Amino acid sequence: MEEYKIVEIKEDIRSRNNEQAKQIKKDLAEKKIFYLNVMASPGSGKTTLIVQLVNRLKDKFRIGIIEADIDSDVDAKTIAEQTGVKVMQMHTGGACHITCQMSWEALLELGLDDVDFVILENIGNLVCPAEFDTGATQNLVLLSVPEGDDKPLKYPLMFEVASVVALTKLDVAPAFDFDIERAKKNIAYRNKDAKVFVTSAVKQEGVDELCDYLTEQITKTIRI
Amino acid sequence: MHELGIVMNVIEQVDNVAAESKVEKVTKVIMEIGEVSTVIPDLFTDAFNWAKKKTNYLKDAELELIILEGMTYCRDCKGTYRTVEFAKKCPHCGSMNTYLVTGDEIKIKSIEVV
Ligand SMILES: Nc1nc2c(ncn2[C@@H]2O[C@H](COP(=O)(O)OP(=O)(O)O)[C@@H](O)[C@H]2O)c(=O)[nH]1
Numbered sequence: 610m611e612e613y614k615i616v617e618i619k620e621d622i623r624s625r626n627n628e629q630a631k632q633i634k635k636d637l638a639e640k641k642i643f644y645l646n647v648m649a650s651p652g653s654g655k656t657t658l659i660v661q662l663v664n665r666l667k668d669k670f671r672i673g674i675i676e677a678d679i680d681s682d683v684d685a686k687t688i689a690e691q692t693g694v695k696v697m698q699m700h701t702g703g704a705c706h707i708t709c710q711m712s713w714e715a716l717l718e719l720g721l722d723d724v725d726f727v728i729l730e731n732i733g734n735l736v737c738p739a740e741f742d743t744g745a746t747q748n749l750v751l752l753s754v755p756e757g758d759d760k761p762l763k764y765p766l767m768f769e770v771a772s773v774v775a776l777t778k779l780d781v782a783p784a785f786d787f788d789i790e791r792a793k794k795n796i797a798y799r800n801k802d803a804k805v806f807v808t809s810a811v812k813q814e815g816v817d818e819l820c821d822y823l824t825e826q827i828t829k830t831i832r833i
Numbered sequence: 834m835h836e837l838g839i840v841m842n843v844i845e846q847v848d849n850v851a852a853e854s855k856v857e858k859v860t861k862v863i864m865e866i867g868e869v870s871t872v873i874p875d876l877f878t879d880a881f882n883w884a885k886k887k888t889n890y891l892k893d894a895e896l897e898l899i900i901l902e903g904m905t906y907c908r909d910c911k912g913t914y915r916t917v918e919f920a921k922k923c924p925h926c927g928s929m930n931t932y933l934v935t936g937d938e939i940k941i942k943s944i945e946v947v
């Protein structure tokens with residue numbers, strides 16, 4: 610029989626990810642960069658909202674976007690055309706979440722010398738992206754009206770890690786039994802500190818308020 | 834599939850360790866997986882066996898999974914219980930003031946190399 614040797618590793622995948630995330634947060638804070646991780650289900654309006662946020666904020670901050678969510682028709686190129694800021698497309702190979710390592714490599718590829726606000730459009734999924742800290746300064750979680758106001762109860766961790774939640778597609782609320790107050794209550798049950806914004810990209814409602822919040826947060830990070 | 838992303842992580846890490854320790858190949862990877870870690874053992878094993886073909890050192894590696902029980906502790910009555918059966922609500926006193934003690938591990942324990 611072949612002789613074998615045992616090598617102890619004893620490393621937890623998520624603990625390692627969390628360690629790396631701490632390091633990224635530290636590095637970004639030193640570089641005075643605000644890194645926003647946008648998470649939600651597929652089709653909940655991430656790309657649409659990001660384009661609207663960027664177009665409102667691009668005169669105030671130098672912005673970069675990392676696209677991890679591969680959308681068949683709206684890819685990095687389209688977003689770049691719609692906003693004029695730099696966008697990098699990650700190659701995730703159909704993965705369901707991105708790890709901190711992937712996040713860091715994407716940041717380096719995007720280039721950190723000429724940005725103060727980086728937005729990551731994470732992979733459309735309400736489960737595992739929440740378990741893998743990307744090193745972001747804050748997490749923005751979207752919940753769209755057609756998904757239902759009970760989602761914070763069904764996907765607790767996603768709403769626990771959110772600093773800010775945007776309810777999206779409020780223009781279609783009449784067609785669904787979506788109750789804004791119930792949604793807010795369910796979010797607060799998971800995370801009483803999460804700020805909630807009620808938005809419609811189509812009607813351009815609530816987006817300015819979310820921009821004001823982000824401006825305040827970004828300013829805190831980059832002016833210290 | 835969620836498992837594949839994690840398998841890629843594991844494989845990359847093991848491949849690096851193998852390269853650093855100058856071994857010929859890895860024959861076994863032993864992992865501890867918690868019952869409530871979000872990893873489904875069968876899917877994980879399938880993903881591992883698919884992904885190992887593309888590595889330098891793990892082509893012939895076998896995967897051994899040690900499943901760790903999910904246990905939750907109740908701060909109010911100081912009791913413990915099985916997480917899989919009762920989730921966040923303590924079956925002894927009904928409290929929700931509980932936390933997971935073990936069961937969310939996705940841990941590379943050791944590898945066997947030649
Ligand atoms: N009615 C309505 N549709 C929206 C709104 N925001 C996005 N959509 C639509 O929802 C679909 C998915 O949006 P997208 O931004 O690509 O979602 P993503 O997959 O999360 O990036 C597109 O057809 C958008 O036009 C909104 O505020 N109201």
Ligand SMILES: [Mg+2]
Nearest residue numbers: 655656678680
């Ligand atoms: Mg998108």
Ligand SMILES: [Zn+2]
Nearest residue numbers: 705706737835
């Ligand atoms: Zn995943």
Ligand SMILES: [Zn+2]
Nearest residue numbers: 907910923926
């Ligand atoms: Zn109890």
